[in-house]
């Protein structure tokens with residue numbers, strides 16, 4: 015059966031509150047629920063992120079249901095303004111995600127340094143368990159607000175990427191980005207022992223104040239990369255798009271395990287790169303389209319993908335990334351039961 019996907023054109027964006035109320039996609043939000051509204055606050059200089067005025071409509075509906083909404087994201091593995099909770103809060107505040115504007119607090123979900131996480135069993139092709147930012151894992155239910163745009167590794171990024179990659183802790187993000195185990199340069203090691211404390215696999219130990227790795231024990235989780243301040247560990251950034259897309263979907267399975275969510279994709283400022291890049295590299299490539307909403311993340315992303323390509327006149331993402339098949343994420347997500355690629359678009 016086709017899944018319902020609701021559509022509000024960009025020219026009617028001021029009607030977002032009425033639109034969302036009419037869709038009834040918030041039926042899963044219950045009284046006194048801790049409701050995680052997962053969003054990307056935008057890297058320094060980026061202009062594509064979803065603006066706070068749209069968040070306030072979502073928060074208003076959540077509060078009418080007497081839920082406890084909070085805005086959230088997890089730390090990045092690249093070095094920037096979102097790679098720890100302290101600087102992440104500052105950039106969120108600078109971009110207007112304040113209690114005064116949005117009506118609820120910002121809680122960075124994986125702690126000060128991106129290592130507060132929960133392990134969730136999934137038993138899938140790439141992962142047996144996934145590492146989810148603890149604040150997201152502990153939430154009762156979700157709303158994912160996702161900016162739909164191009165992406166340098168996955169072709170496009172929408173709801174699935176916001177769920178899977180966005181909710182992984184730092185170790186989770188490393189695991190999705192890399193299948194290889196870190197290489198070690200012991201010459202840079204200061205012998206502080208910090209990484210040894212963070213290695214769940216007990217694959218690291220010090221010999222004469224220099225780090226040694228037992229490769230057989232290493233699970234490639236990436237915790238040592240996060241915990242070492244001296245660049246002793248490094249990884250190959252050569253994971254294929256196919257593998258990364260599948261891993262993101264497996265993480266999404268972990269995030270949504272036994273939980274319900276709804277999915278709101280913003281099809282505006284559609285750029286080549288994700289919101290981790292600044293404006294100079296990331297101008298919009300076409301007109302703003304609108305907002306889609308659904309209780310199905312696969313249907314929301316499929317409808318967004320189709321709307322962009324219909325209005326662009328050809329496959330925008332294939333034009334941007336000819337070597338990437340960005341539909342792998344949709345196909346794999348559907349095969350794992352995350353949702354339905356078959357949808358019915360209902361315009362408001």
Ligand code: SF4
Pocket residue numbers: 195196212213214215216217218227231232233234235236237238239
């Ligand atoms: S990648 Fe993980 S398991 Fe391997 S050495 Fe680093 S912390 Fe330990």
Ligand code: SF4
Pocket residue numbers: 202203204205206207208209210225241242243244246
């Ligand atoms: S955290 Fe870095 S410097 Fe400290 S022991 Fe581990 S490898 Fe050496």
